[in-house]
Amino acid sequence: MTRTVMSRRGFLKSLAGLSIVAAGGVVYRAWDNGVFDVGAGPAYEPWHDWRDDMGDGPLALVRAGILASNAHNTQPWRFELAEDRIAVYADHERHLGAFDPYRREMALSLGCAIENMVLTAKAQGFAPRMELAQDRFGLGGPAHPERPVAILHLAPGEAEESELFRAIAHRHTHRGAYDREQPVSQALQDEMQSLAGGRDGIRLFLFGGGPAKARLGELIVSATEEIIADHAMAMDSAAWFRFDWRSIQQHRDGVTLDTVGLPPLINAVAKIVPAPSPEQADQQWLDATRNVHVATAPLLGMITVGDLYDQPTTLQAGQLWQRLHLWATARGLAAQPLNMPPERVDREAELGLEPRMAAALTGITGDAGWRPTFVFRMGHAERPARLSPRRPVEAVLAA
Ligand SMILES: Cc1cc2nc3c(=O)[nH]c(=O)nc-3n(C[C@H](O)[C@H](O)[C@H](O)COP(=O)(O)O)c2cc1C
Incomplete structure (x- = not known):
């Protein structure tokens, strides 16, 4: 009997020992995988120190440029600096491949960076002027990879620190749930339309409800399914x-x-358990798209263009998205691009498939002349979005 009790005690002791070791392992893995360091470390420094060297002229503009929204956070840019201008280049090594066969999203991303740079140039007392290269997208790589897509000319001007400029380091893509009970008011939608106005060949569509919004939501989900199947x-x-x-x-x-966009506790657990396989990650992405991103979106929107594969128009469409997201940030609104439908349009065109997604999108705009290049949602969210990493400014300067 005594021996049995002893061995039971011994068993419990070793179980406790094992639990401590296991817990230690979990804590170590949690520590090792950054559970306690969300948004910390060198990868996030560019968000914190972007205004430290505001006297640096063109370099300060690049520090703001690299904080812009960009497809898959590929940061597909390089910058060449002179005292009175910045040349902006696409970094084709950071191309998204089959996800962006015409490099349309790469150009949208460059447009986003350019908008941050224009706002910062004005805050610094420059009168910026954009010169956009007249190019078209095609398959099989850029026709002129050595050419800058844009040159930002900097002449002295009036200093103007706008609310959009002040929002630059607070803007983050928000992939969590939005409050479906809190619509984006008509007055706010009118402000968005006025931000979009006056651009030739670009038009903003907004859907706060009704069949067009429901249909666009369906297309976002079906485009995600098609991407996963490709x-x-x-x-x-x-x-x-x-x-x-x-x-x-x-x-x-x-x-x-x-x-x-996971809640904090689930986010911590997700960092401790083994990473999902690409198939599991795709399924989680599809579920989140259907049940969170689309299901909780009070407002869906599309930036459309007259010519889907014109480079300067696409750069300006990217500038508009950056402006809208900065404006949303300044108004306390959360935003997320959901660009799967135009990504499928590109892929259909590349593979010579029947243009089903393109036709379905025309069913929403009601006009084949306006082609969606950027789809997004906006609303109010409970928690702020988290920071995404950025390469240091030195890594994006052309030699
Ligand atoms: C052209 C373009 C397409 C994008 N598409 C998506 C998308 O479909 N889904 C998504 O969650 N985010 C999308 N994004 C947002 C980027 O993933 C995001 O900007 C990037 O990861 C950097 O994060 P940040 O915006 O928080 O700085 C897109 C951004 C751009 C410019």
């Missing part, structure tokens, strides 16, 4: 997901777990 697209997207702390700090790019 192996090349799914793989080229998965290549930019960073699941562990070390690869985030090493690459300083890509989409991270912290930014997928």
Whole structure:
């Protein structure tokens, strides 16, 4: 009997020992994978120190440019500085492959960076003037990779620190649930339309409710399903997901777990358990798109263009998205691009498939002359969005 009790005690002791070791392992893994360091470390420094060297002229503009929204956080840009101008280049090594066969999203991303730079130029007392290269997108790579897509000329002007400029480091893509009971008011939608006005060849569509909003929501979900079923697209997207702390700090790019919009506790658990396979990650993405992103969106919107594959128009469409997202940030609104439908339009065109997604989108705009290049949602969210990593400014300066 005594021996039995002793051995039971011994068993319980060793169980306790094992639990402590296991808990230690979990805590170690949590520590190792950045559970306690959300938004910390060198990969996030560009968000904190972007205004430290505001006297740096063109370099200060680049510090703001790299904080812009950009597809899959590929940061597909390089900048060449002179005293009175900045040349903006596409970095084709950071191309999204089958996900962006015409490099349309790359140009949208460059447009976003340009908008941050224009706002910062004005805040610094420059009168910026944009010169956009007249190019078209085609398959098989850029026709003129050595040419800048844009040159930002800087002449002295009146200093103007706008609310959009002040929002630059507070703007983050929000992939969590939005409050469906809180609509984006008509007055706010009118402000958005006035931000979009006066641009030739670009038109903003907004859907706060009704059948067009429901239909666009369906297309966002079905485009996501089609992307997941398209192996090349799914793989080229998965290549930019960073699941562990070390690869985030090493690459300083890509989409991270912290930014997928999970509640804090689930986010912490997701960092401790093994990373999902690409197939599991795709399924989680589809579920979130259907049940969170679309289901809780009070407002869906589309930036449309007259010519889907015209480079200067696309750069300006990117500028408009950056402006809208900064404006939303200044108004306390959350926003997220949901650009899967136009991504499928590109892929249909590349593969010579029947243009089903393109036709379905025309069913929403009611006019084949306006082609969606950017789809997004907006609303009010309970928690703020988290920071995404950025490469240091030195890494994006042309030699
Ligand atoms: C052209 C373009 C397409 C994008 N498409 C999506 C998208 O479909 N889904 C999404 O969640 N975010 C999308 N984004 C947002 C980027 O993933 C995000 O800007 C990037 O990860 C950097 O994060 P940040 O915006 O928080 O700085 C897109 C951004 C751009 C400019």
